[in-house]
Amino acid sequence: MNLHIDDHKNGDSSILKLSGEIDAYTAPRLKEHLLNLIEENKEVQVDMQQVNYMDSTGLGVFISALKTSKEVDKTFKLINLQDNVYRLFNITGLNEVIDIENTVRGGM
Amino acid sequence: MNEPFDFIEMKVPAKSDYVGVARLTASGLANRMGFSYEEIEDLKVAISEAITNTVKHAYTEEGAGEVTVGFGLYEDRMEVMIADYGGSFNLKSIKENIGPYNEDIPISNMKEGGFGLFLIDALMDKVEITNNNGVIVLMTKYLFENEVGRSDDQVSTTQ
Numbered sequence: 225m226n227l228h229i230d231d232h233k234n235g236d237s238s239i240l241k242l243s244g245e246i247d248a249y250t251a252p253r254l255k256e257h258l259l260n261l262i263e264e265n266k267e268v269q270v271d272m273q274q275v276n277y278m279d280s281t282g283l284g285v286f287i288s289a290l291k292t293s294k295e296v297d298k299t300f301k302l303i304n305l306q307d308n309v310y311r312l313f314n315i316t317g318l319n320e321v322i323d324i325e326n327t328v329r330g331g332m
Numbered sequence: 333m334n335e336p337f338d339f340i341e342m343k344v345p346a347k348s349d350y351v352g353v354a355r356l357t358a359s360g361l362a363n364r365m366g367f368s369y370e371e372i373e374d375l376k377v378a379i380s381e382a383i384t385n386t387v388k389h390a391y392t393e394e395g396a397g398e399v400t401v402g403f404g405l406y407e408d409r410m411e412v413m414i415a416d417y418g419g420s421f422n423l424k425s426i427k428e429n430i431g432p433y434n435e436d437i438p439i440s441n442m443k444e445g446g447f448g449l450f451l452i453d454a455l456m457d458k459v460e461i462t463n464n465n466g467v468i469v470l471m472t473k474y475l476f477e478n479e480v481g482r483s484d485d486q487v488s489t490t491q
Contacts, residue, residue: 225352229388247355248348248384277355277373279380280447308373314452 226250228274237267238317243274248284255285262293262300282309283318290322301325312327333456340403346387346416354379354401357448361403362410366479375410381448382414382469409457409474417466 227250228243232302238261252254253310261268271287272278281330286302301323305313342357344350358379362372397416404411406424416438453459460471 225356245352247380248387251369277376277456278383279377280451281384311373312377312447312451316450321417 227254229254231261233265236265237269238265239269239271241271241274242277245277246275246285247277248281249278249284251281254279254282255288256281258289259292262289262298263296265298265328267299268301270300270302271304272302274310275309276306278309280312283312283316286317286322299323308332335406336408340405341400342402343400344383346397348384348387348400349382350399351380354383354399357401358412361405362473363468365405365410366474367410367475370473371473375412378452378455378471378473379412379414382412382471384447385465385469386414386416386432391439407477409472410468411472413470415466435464454457455490 225247226244227246230241230243232239232241240258240261242254244250258268258270268289270289289300292298303325305324305326310319310324313322313324339356340361342354343352345432352453355376356377359372360373365373382400383399400413400415402413404413452471457474458470460470462470464470469482
């Protein structure tokens with residue numbers, strides 16, 4: 225019941241790899257980390273492959289991230305979401321506003 | 333009407349630290365009842381949302397109170413109650429006091445976690461909220477044992 229946050233820098237873009245659960249307990253730390261990363265990088269991808277649980281607190285974090293990325297003119301996207309996590313974006317309609325890429329890109 | 337059911341009650345400090353513990357309990361109970369993987373995920377999210385709301389809104393100072401979570405396990409459904417006051421549940425009187433979802437609850441209260449209540453409503457089969465003497469959320473998820481697939485998962489085969 226924790227969230228592991230790990231970022232990999234690659235030039236002026238960054239990949240944030242998350243592993244664990246995003247809820248009211250873990251979201252504040254994720255939010256701080258993610259918003260800083262967006263300020264500092266041109267592009268941030270959040271790899272959600274190892275996130276097996278998320279609720280609306282996670283949606284809140286990504287809404288903030290989207291707002292920040294628009295303000296500072298940066299790119300922010302979510303990749304590799306598990307079905308149960310993607311479903312929440314779908315139900316709430318947030319998949320229409322947040323850039324989500326669900327296929328694993330080759331050549332990592 | 334004496335419908336048999338098992339009742340499990342837990343009380344945790346109103347801190348975000350314990351949302352995961354309640355969620356894990358819900359998952360274990362739902363698994364035992366035979367809910368599907370997707371339904372268990374729905375229950376976990378709905379229960380976490382309700383507790384998170386309580387932790388955020390019921391107490392001005394985080395950790396100042398307790399959240400009581402009650403699980404009623406019936407033959408055909410799970411009923412989950414989440415109350416923001418410290419006292420134990422009196423199942424019968426609580427159920428008598430609960431009406432349909434009350435639209436008077438200000439949306440502004442839910443703003444920053446704005447999708448919480450929406451998700452509870454979307455993921456559970458029935459949701460009732462009562463608001464005197466602390467907020468109580470009662471939500472129900474039915475067990476459809478013989479259903480092969482859920483309608484939203486079905487692929488249309490009409491040609």
